[in-house]
Amino acid sequence: MRIRLCLAALSLVGGAGLATLPAPTASAAACSDIDVVAARGTFEPGTLGLIVGDPVFSALQRKLTGKSLSSYAVNYPADLSLTSAAQGNADLVNHVKAQATACPNQRYILVGYSQGANVVDNSIGISSAGAVVGSPIVATLPAAVEPKVAAVLLFGNPIRALGKSVTGTYRSRTIDFCATGDPVCESGGDDVLAHLGYTADAAEAATFAAGKV
Numbered sequence: 001m002r003i004r005l006c007l008a009a010l011s012l013v014g015g016a017g018l019a020t021l022p023a024p025t026a027s028a029a030a031c032s033d034i035d036v037v038a039a040r041g042t043f044e045p046g047t048l049g050l051i052v053g054d055p056v057f058s059a060l061q062r063k064l065t066g067k068s069l070s071s072y073a074v075n076y077p078a079d080l081s082l083t084s085a086a087q088g089n090a091d092l093v094n095h096v097k098a099q100a101t102a103c104p105n106q107r108y109i110l111v112g113y114s115q116g117a118n119v120v121d122n123s124i125g126i127s128s129a130g131a132v133v134g135s136p137i138v139a140t141l142p143a144a145v146e147p148k149v150a151a152v153l154l155f156g157n158p159i160r161a162l163g164k165s166v167t168g169t170y171r172s173r174t175i176d177f178c179a180t181g182d183p184v185c186e187s188g189g190d191d192v193l194a195h196l197g198y199t200a201d202a203a204e205a206a207t208f209a210a211g212k213v
Contacts, residue, residue, distance in 0.1 A: 030102065030103065031102065031103035031105070031106060032067075032068040032069055032070035032103075032106065033067040033068045033069070033105075033106065033107065034060075034064065034067050034068070034069050034070075034106070034107050034108070034109060034150065034213065035069075035070045035071070035072060035096075035099055035103075035106055035107075035108050035109075036048075036056075036057050036060060036069060036070070036071045036072070036108075036109045036111060037071075037072045037074065037092060037095060037096060037108055037109070037110050037111065038052070038053035038056070038057065038071065038072070038073055038074065038110075038111040038112070038113075038116070039053075039074040039076070039078075039088050039092060039110075039111065039112045039113070039115075039116030039117070039119040039120055040052070040053055040073065040074070040078050040113060040115075040116050041078065041113040041114030041115055041116050041156065042078055042079065042080065042084075042114055042115040042133055043078065043079065044078060044113065044114070044116075047071075047073060048071055048073050048111070049073075049111075049113055049116065051113060051155075051196060051198055051199055052111065052113035052116075052155045052198050052199065052202070053073070053111055053113065053116075055199045055202040056111050056153060056202045056205055056206060057069070057071050057111075058202070059202040059203050059205065059206035060109065060206045060209060060210075062206070063206040063207060063209070063210045064206075064209075064210055064213060067213065072095055072099075074088050074091050074092050074095070074116065074119060075088075075091045076088030076091055076119065078115055078116070080133060082135070083135065084115065084133065084135070085115055085118040085119050085122065085128060085133055085134055085135040086122075086135040086136070086138045088115075088116065088118075088119035089118075089119050089122040089123050089135065089137065089138050089139055090138050090139050092110070092119055092120065092123045093123050093139035093140065093141055094139070096108055096123075096141055096145055096149075097141075097142065097145065100144070100145050100148060106148065107148050107149070107150045107213065108145075108148055108149045108150060109149075109150055109151045109152075109153065109209050109213075110123070110124070110149060110151070110152045110153065111153045111154075111155075111205075112152075112153070112154050112155070112157070113154075113155040113156055113198060114133070114155070114156045114157075114158065114184055114195065115133040115134075115158070117154045117155060117156060117157035117158065117159075117176075118131060118133060118134045118135065118157075118158055118159070120152060120154060121154075121157065121159055121166065122135065122136075122137045122138070122139075122140075123139065123140060123141055124140065124141060124149070124152065124166065124169075124170045125137065125140045125141075125168070125169075125170075126159065126164065126165075126166055126167070126168075128158060128159050130162060131158035131159045131161065131162055131164075132158045132161070132184060133158065134158055134159065146169060146170075149170065149173065150173065150209065150212045150213045151173050151174075151175070151208060151209035151212040151213070152166065152170055152173055152174040152175075153174075153175055153205045153208070153209060154166070154174065154175070154176040154177065155176075155177045155198040155201065155205075156177070156178065156179070156182055156184045156185050156195050156198060157176050157177075157178065157185050158184050158185060160176065160178050160185040160186065161183075161184065161185055161186060161187045161189075162187075163187070173212055175204075175205060175208045177198060177201045177204075177205070179191075179194040179195070179197055179198065180194065181194045182194040182195045183195065
């Protein structure tokens with residue numbers, strides 16, 4: 001019930017004061033140095049995601065002043081349907097593969113919030129099946145693309161409530177934020193509002209990513 005309330009709260013964020021914040025323009029620009037690929041949370045408004053994607057992209061623009069950045073909003077329902085995360089998983093992988101072919105020198109920063117973290121998890125080979133709004137893996141980034149992924153930035157990651165985390169190849173390039181009490185990523189968490197506070201971690205996430213680029 002707490003998780004449902006948390007997801008329902010996201011549908012109301014668009015009407016809150018946060019919605020007046022300026023959002024960056026998302027684009028799959030040709031051959032930027034770094035493409036920021038962001039998967040928003042369930043019902044999350046915003047260009048890349050009001051709570052996480054937009055503020056993280058803005059923080060990256062400030063931090064990576066010597067690099068050209070483009071952005072891509074993963075195209076998926078971000079709703080409670082059983083195939084939502086799987087659709088995002090497929091779209092993220094297809095986008096990065098297409099960009100890697102068109103722009104051989106481009107690197108990637110993957111950003112995922114809430115259900116969007118499930119999307120990123122699946123795309124790097126960590127199944128979110130069994131997690132809230134999760135799904136089995138339907139596609140993974142190919143080995144040839146893996147070295148081009150500079151950083152993975154995750155927020156309110158539902159697999160953490162299952163005792164899972166990113167392991168293996170991407171582990172050292174991943175930062176995974178879970179706020180104390182967030183019921184989506186913390187088993188037994190009881191602070192619904194904690195899931196809506198990850199904007200405060202945007203600068204730290206950008207600093208982490210900058211150190212990996």
